[in-house]
Amino acid sequence: MSAIPCFPDEQIEALARVLGECGTGSDISRTLETCGLVDRSGQSTKWRRLEWVFLESQRQYQCANHVLNFISSFMSPVRFAGQSDAFDMHRQKLNVILAFSGLDYGPDGNFRHREVAKTLDDAEKRVKTLRVKFRDRRIHPEVLRYCRAELLQDNYFHAVFEATKGLAQRIRDMSGVQTDGAALVDRVFSIDQPLLVLNSLRTETEKSEHKGFAMLLKGCFGAVRNPLAHEPKILWEGEDDAVDYLSLISLLHRKLDDCIPTGLGDTK
Secondary structure: OOOOOOHHHHHHHHHHHHHHHOOHHHOOOOOOOOOOOOOOOOOHHHHHHOOOOOOOOHHHHHOOHHHHHOOOOOOOOHHHHOOOOHHHHHHHHHHHHHHHHHHEEOOOOEEOOOOOOOOOHHHHOOOOOOOHHHHHOOHHHHHHHHHHHHHHHHHHHHHHHHHHHHHHHHHHHOOOOOOHHHHHHHHOOOOOOOOOOOOOOHHHHHHHHHHHHHHHHHHHHHHHHHHHHHHHHHHOHHHHHHHHHHHHHHHHHHHHHEEEEEOOOOOO
């Protein structure tokens, strides 16, 4: 990485405060040693130790690179194995601060250059990830089962794609039918010989509900998965759409929770 201009003192303090929440004093000492940074601050408070070391490194080297090296090592994703929510929370806080220097710390542990944020509102908007937008929505575990890795990487395109593939796989697992897309739905949720039913199909209202659910499933495959499979990723801009698509897939999984096997027909 080329030389990064020194961070202002108030930015160093803000970074130090966030990083002080991300590990123990021993963790900090170990990482400082790994990065070749010496703590002569005489401080006992974690963030004050980091503030002194960061300011001293910038004074000595006339750049912020050693600060970023510490962040990369201290916030390495492997340190947060099994604690993805904590990692994402700390990373978002750091990125609000780093946005004022045109930097972003990615979920893969690498820094990227971005346009410099001019206001706090602008900085905060940039770190609103897909999972943050899910906090007010109840997402079915089956959705996360198939696209958790993509969500951790903020990869909206492939998160939606994998989630729709997972929806089809769950229908196959529940029914034993190994086709795909509309053909799968037509076979499994037919009115005459359904393999899975949403209700008893005794009344016209129940039959209408069952048909409507099947249409939603086919619509999801036709309008979401199929275009994603054929459309270049570079042309897809859909963070907000991704939240809605994944919410739809979550709804369909909840409906599948209520479906009952009929034992009718074959499983070919």
